[in-house]
Amino acid sequence: MSPRExxxxxxxxxxxxxxxxxxxxxxxxxxxxxxxxxxxxxxxxVLDLVSAMLAPTDLADQTAALNVxxxxxxxxxxxxxxxxxxxxxAWALLPLVLLAHTGVGARAVGLVRDxxxxxxxxxxxxxxxxxxxxxxxxLGAVAAGVNLQVSASGLTETWWRPIVLVxxxxxxxxxxxxxxxxxxxxxxxxxxxxxxxxxxxxxxxRGSYHLYQGFGGGVGNLAMGIVFALWWMRxxxxxxxxxxxxxxxxxxxxxxxxxxxxVAWL
Numbered sequence: 001m002s003p004r005e006x007x008x009x010x011x012x013x014x015x016x017x018x019x020x021x022x023x024x025x026x027x028x029x030x031x032x033x034x035x036x037x038x039x040x041x042x043x044x045x046v047l048d049l050v051s052a053m054l055a056p057t058d059l060a061d062q063t064a065a066l067n068v069x070x071x072x073x074x075x076x077x078x079x080x081x082x083x084x085x086x087x088x089x090a091w092a093l094l095p096l097v098l099l100a101h102t103g104v105g106a107r108a109v110g111l112v113r114d115x116x117x118x119x120x121x122x123x124x125x126x127x128x129x130x131x132x133x134x135x136x137x138x139l140g141a142v143a144a145g146v147n148l149q150v151s152a153s154g155l156t157e158t159w160w161r162p163i164v165l166v167x168x169x170x171x172x173x174x175x176x177x178x179x180x181x182x183x184x185x186x187x188x189x190x191x192x193x194x195x196x197x198x199x200x201x202x203x204x205x206r207g208s209y210h211l212y213q214g215f216g217g218g219v220g221n222l223a224m225g226i227v228f229a230l231w232w233m234r235x236x237x238x239x240x241x242x243x244x245x246x247x248x249x250x251x252x253x254x255x256x257x258x259x260x261x262x263v264a265w266l
Contacts, residue, residue, distance in 0.1 A: 003230060007195035010185070010233035013108075016192040023191055029098060030187050034205070037091050037179060042208030049211045049218075052148060060145045064213045067168055067253060068154035077156070081164045088171030095183030102190075109182035110238030123243030130227065131248050134220050141216020148214045152256035162254060169249030177241040180206055180225070181232050199229045 017023050034040070052062055070080035096106055141147035155161045180202055188198040203225030210221040228241050 003196075003199075006230050006234040007199075009236075010189065010195050013236060014186055014189040017190050026102075026187055026191055030184070030191070033095065033098070033179070033183075037094070038176070038205060038209050042205060042211070045209045045211040049214065052212075052214070058145055059148050059214050060142050062148045063151050064148040064217075065151040065154040067152070067165060069156050074156075074158055078158075078160050078164070081155070081160075081168070085164070085167045085171045088168070088175045092171070092174040092178045095179045099183060099186060104186055108236075109178070109186060110232060110236045111178075111182075112237065112239075116239075119237060119239045120243065122237070123240040123247070126227075126231070126240055126244035127247045130224050130244065131251065134224070134248070137220045138216055141214060141220075144216075146214055147216035148212075150213050150217070152252045153254075165253040166250055169253055170246045172249050173242045173244075173246035176206070177228065177238055177245055181228055181241060182238050185229065185232065195233065199226065199233070202229050 017026065031039075048064075052059055055062060067081075069077050071077040096109075096111075099105070099109065138147065138150070142149060153161070153165060155164065184202050184205070185198055188201065189195070193201070203222050206225035207218040207220075207222030210217040228245075232238065232241065
């Protein structure tokens, strides 16, 4: 389906608010939500990229570590990781609560349970569509010297490491897709932002908070943001996006933890 048709479906489902006071409140809500979640993460990521570029070593010789250990004590490190998952869960639930207060339920943003196996199938397809080119882009960006090496798991080898990595992947998938796609696209439409601008805005946001990985990470996630936002505008189905994002992170986190010690190029 063409972007124009996706935009038409999106515009038909949600109407801009007519009350100027309500519009101002929604704008303030969006700004505050972004400043306490992924918008602030994007600003930090920009500073991280600038810091990496100013470092004496090339970007490709530096490492961006994810899921790092926070303590040498296993039980304390587990507690830290659990709080990280809890924060992602709160980020996923926050927009649903805010939308509900204005009469927009979870079904309206795409959290529907109809035809679950069809949604799973689309989630797997999106995983392949994003994952395979994404890995190629990452390797190419590192080879070109415009991306850092990404250490997808910095956790020590413990019995709970696989559980934490899967939960972190699910938390990332739920928080990013519910907030950046479902919530933000609804609110931008209610505020009166044109569909094309809303699409690019959410994609740029997604790319911004991955810039700590380098330019390749930013561009790759911007492209992912465009694909995911267009999909949601077309279908208003959020579970396939959450599943695809979760699987991508599970493969990255667990795959890195299992493979990295045995290969030289990770």
